[in-house]
Amino acid sequence: MRRIRTVLAMDIATKLxxxxxxxxxxxxxATLDAIQRALGAFHQVPxxxxxxxxxxRSAIADSVREVLTALDSVDxxxxxxxxxxxREYRTEVRAxxxxxxxxxxxxxxxxxxxxxxxxxxxxxxVRLLNSAAPDVLQILGKxxxxxxxxxxxxxxxxxxxAPVVAPRALSRIVAxxxxxxxPAPLDLAITTGSISVRREVVVARDFCAGDDLAxxxxxxxxxxxxxxxxxKVWSREHHDxxxxxxxxxxxxxxxRAGLLLSPSGIRARCPQFxxxxxxxxxxxxxxxxxxxxxxxxxxxxxxxxxxTLARNIIPVEMxxxxxxxxxxxx
Numbered sequence: 001m002r003r004i005r006t007v008l009a010m011d012i013a014t015k016l017x018x019x020x021x022x023x024x025x026x027x028x029x030a031t032l033d034a035i036q037r038a039l040g041a042f043h044q045v046p047x048x049x050x051x052x053x054x055x056x057r058s059a060i061a062d063s064v065r066e067v068l069t070a071l072d073s074v075d076x077x078x079x080x081x082x083x084x085x086x087r088e089y090r091t092e093v094r095a096x097x098x099x100x101x102x103x104x105x106x107x108x109x110x111x112x113x114x115x116x117x118x119x120x121x122x123x124x125x126v127r128l129l130n131s132a133a134p135d136v137l138q139i140l141g142k143x144x145x146x147x148x149x150x151x152x153x154x155x156x157x158x159x160x161x162a163p164v165v166a167p168r169a170l171s172r173i174v175a176x177x178x179x180x181x182x183p184a185p186l187d188l189a190i191t192t193g194s195i196s197v198r199r200e201v202v203v204a205r206d207f208c209a210g211d212d213l214a215x216x217x218x219x220x221x222x223x224x225x226x227x228x229x230x231x232k233v234w235s236r237e238h239h240d241x242x243x244x245x246x247x248x249x250x251x252x253x254x255x256r257a258g259l260l261l262s263p264s265g266i267r268a269r270c271p272q273f274x275x276x277x278x279x280x281x282x283x284x285x286x287x288x289x290x291x292x293x294x295x296x297x298x299x300x301x302x303x304x305x306x307x308t309l310a311r312n313i314i315p316v317e318m319x320x321x322x323x324x325x326x327x328x329x330x
Contacts, residue, residue, distance in 0.1 A: 118290070162302075228258045228273075
């Protein structure tokens with residue numbers, strides 16, 4: 001996507017240089033400067049249209065900056081373009097509109113984050129982001145790999161591997177379900193060590209009689225409950241996956257639940273599968289670390305994964321987390 005935006009930006013610059021009408025160079029320069037100032041200052045103005053949450057502020061900013069960079073390389077004294085194009089562009093009004101959009105986005109993301117993470121959780125996330133733990137998925141070149149993400153999430157949700165983080169995280173997750181019977185069997189399975197957290201489970205083979213080899217990303221089960229988690233990093237659900245999984249899981253005894261996990265919390269095609277965003281997952285994962293000492297291994301894995309999310313998966317939300325933490329300290 002970044003390459004496409006860059007090519008488009010350079011194409012704009014090339015066409016401007018080859019066009020046949022004179023551009024007001026001073027007006028164009030003033031327009032570009034105003035847009036650049038707006039990009040640098042949008043976070044300073046308070047206002048928050050909720051509808052702005054539907055936009056990706058970071059992607060918009062990147063796109064505009066790349067176009068500006070390409071245009072900036074053009075010799076404005078030689079540029080020609082459509083007649084009156086720049087003269088009709090009201091620089092101050094457009095710059096203010098752009099600044100207002102980014103201001104609204106910034107405040108809306110802060111509102112979203114503060115509605116999901118408590119102040120204590122925000123402080124814990126920032127502490128972990130500032131730790132010395134490396135971003136392991138970046139080092140391995142797996143930061144876009146859905147399976148690698150699922151591996152780390154499964155590790156953090158397994159009480160045998162993350163004995164402090166996992167129980168609290170799982171308790172927070174099942175608290176989202178409408179059925180209030182979930183906490184008791186979950187606690188019993190954790191206490192007795194009978195809980196099973198597995199990756200790439202062949203649902204037909206494990207949960208019912210069948211020969212379909214479709215696999216659910218993460219399965220969390222006990223003697224009388226099953227929770228299936230389907231993880232989507234950059235893709236969407238295909239071929240009614242969640243409905244197929246639910247049809248299989250519904251044949252099991254005890255409590256059953258499904259989660260569709262994704263960066264933005266997209267809705268599953270199966271109504272029995274609840275949606276969960278990565279930010280909501282973060283709120284569950286840091287719950288224990290916000291109030292209890294955790295082991296060194298848990299600290300490293302959790303901090304490393306939060307760095308992956310902040311850098312590559314939910315950078316806008318994590319930037320809002322940092323901004324809220326900074327405001328809390330002022």
